[in-house]
Amino acid sequence: MKSKSKKSLHVLIACGGTGGHLFPGIAVGEVLSARGHEVTLLISEKKIDSIAASGHKDLRFEKMPFLAMPKPWSPKMIGFLSGLWKGMSQCRKIIRDKNVSVVLGMGGFTSFAPLYAGKKEKRRTLIHESNAIPGKANKLNARYADTVLCGLDACKAFFPQHSDVRVVGTPVRSSMRTTSKEDPYEFFKLDKTKKTLLIMGGSQGARGVNRVVGMTLEQFERMGIQVLHIAGPTDYEEVRDVYAKHPTLPQHVAAFCHRMDMAYRVADLAIARSGASSMSELAYFGVPSLLVPYPFAADDHQTRNAEVFAKEGAARLLTEKEINADVLADAVRDILMNPKKAEEMKRAANKIAVRNSAEKIADLIVKEA
Numbered sequence: 001m002k003s004k005s006k007k008s009l010h011v012l013i014a015c016g017g018t019g020g021h022l023f024p025g026i027a028v029g030e031v032l033s034a035r036g037h038e039v040t041l042l043i044s045e046k047k048i049d050s051i052a053a054s055g056h057k058d059l060r061f062e063k064m065p066f067l068a069m070p071k072p073w074s075p076k077m078i079g080f081l082s083g084l085w086k087g088m089s090q091c092r093k094i095i096r097d098k099n100v101s102v103v104l105g106m107g108g109f110t111s112f113a114p115l116y117a118g119k120k121e122k123r124r125t126l127i128h129e130s131n132a133i134p135g136k137a138n139k140l141n142a143r144y145a146d147t148v149l150c151g152l153d154a155c156k157a158f159f160p161q162h163s164d165v166r167v168v169g170t171p172v173r174s175s176m177r178t179t180s181k182e183d184p185y186e187f188f189k190l191d192k193t194k195k196t197l198l199i200m201g202g203s204q205g206a207r208g209v210n211r212v213v214g215m216t217l218e219q220f221e222r223m224g225i226q227v228l229h230i231a232g233p234t235d236y237e238e239v240r241d242v243y244a245k246h247p248t249l250p251q252h253v254a255a256f257c258h259r260m261d262m263a264y265r266v267a268d269l270a271i272a273r274s275g276a277s278s279m280s281e282l283a284y285f286g287v288p289s290l291l292v293p294y295p296f297a298a299d300d301h302q303t304r305n306a307e308v309f310a311k312e313g314a315a316r317l318l319t320e321k322e323i324n325a326d327v328l329a330d331a332v333r334d335i336l337m338n339p340k341k342a343e344e345m346k347r348a349a350n351k352i353a354v355r356n357s358a359e360k361i362a363d364l365i366v367k368e369a
């Protein structure tokens with residue numbers, strides 16, 4: 001990371017609502033603070049935001065009562081619009097009081113009010129879209145953004161009207177990028193001599209994947225592998241109880257993991273949802289993956305994300321409909337018992353990674369503010 005730059009800015013990063021917005025926002029915030037800039041991260045009152053923020057005590061977070069956008073003619077629309085109006089006034093006040101120079105929105109409706117307020121206050125505004133296709137919120141946010149940043153090349157084509165669109169990758173937190181001397185196997189109490197399968201489902205878990213994996217544990221046991229399963233806070237107890245029935249399978253089950261760097265370092269293969277941040281981390285750590293897109297994600301964007309990795313040979317795409325215990329076991333065996341294939345996938349994943357994405361974004365913020 002670079003040293004303190006000459007002119008110190010105050011940057012407002014709107015990144016609430018889900019880990020997929022929060023962690024890339026944190027990554028940019030970390031780089032800017034290390035360079036001596038002031039950063040305020042706006043998050044929502046959702047539990048996941050508080051869990052994620054609790055691992056980053058060095059950064060300044062502010063909670064805002066953001067509301068999800070209801071259907072156009074829903075009676076909830078009145079409450080939504082008045083909440084939005086209040087949010088905008090609050091954001092304009094924060095921008096003026098803190099003398100904010102730049103507003104960066106990391107996606108979702110939670111970033112609309114800050115971004116719009118930034119535009120009204122005549123500050124520099126940027127948005128980041130990490131998925132292969134932009135969400136509704138970012139399509140709208142783009143109208144108020146001076147610069148549109150895309151995580152993946154595939155996304156660029158969705159902003160044909162915008163005059164400043166740049167592909168910068170999706171940032172990975174600096175805590176993940178620093179080399180740690182800690183032994184990840186000891187960290188999770190796992191066996192160094194065994195192949196490790198990581199199961200993860202985005203910041204809030206993945207029920208469909210959790211359940212099928214539960215039915216595949218006997219086959220994993222027969223393969224002689226070990227499993228690190230991040231179940232998500234909602235499903236944790238159910239998943240833990242299923243694993244308890246397989247005491248001879250080496251395992252570590254957690255509700256949430258604050259050290260995903262450790263998880264990626266032990267993983268020889270991951271079964272994961274295809275959320276953009278998880279994927280950028282899998283690429284960064286060169287972990288081959290079986291991606292099972294969340295079938296109800298807006299505009300099926302997780303399938304589009306997974307297709308990018310599958311096309312490059314970094315992952316295999318499996319739909320939630322097609323997976324069962326046998327399909328999953330075969331797919332795992334096919335990669336874990338085939339070192340050449342695993343190595344090719346690892347290399348392909350590494351090739352996709354944009355290692356300095358957070359620095360690229362910080363540079364654009366600072367140079368052009």
Ligand SMILES: CC(=O)N[C@H]1[C@@H](OP(=O)(O)OP(=O)(O)OC[C@H]2O[C@@H](n3ccc(=O)[nH]c3=O)[C@H](O)[C@@H]2O)O[C@H](CO)[C@@H](O)[C@@H]1O
Pocket residue numbers: 018019020021023107130131200201202203204230255256257258260273274275276277278279281294297298301302
């Ligand atoms: C269901 C859904 O629509 N999810 C979307 C949501 O992401 P969602 O938050 O579900 O998932 P992502 O994969 O993008 O991000 C998960 C993040 O949480 C972190 N993590 C996860 C589990 C854990 O125990 N510890 C931990 O730190 C991961 O390291 C990663 O940084 O926003 C993303 C960005 O727009 C989209 O790509 C996803 O499709």
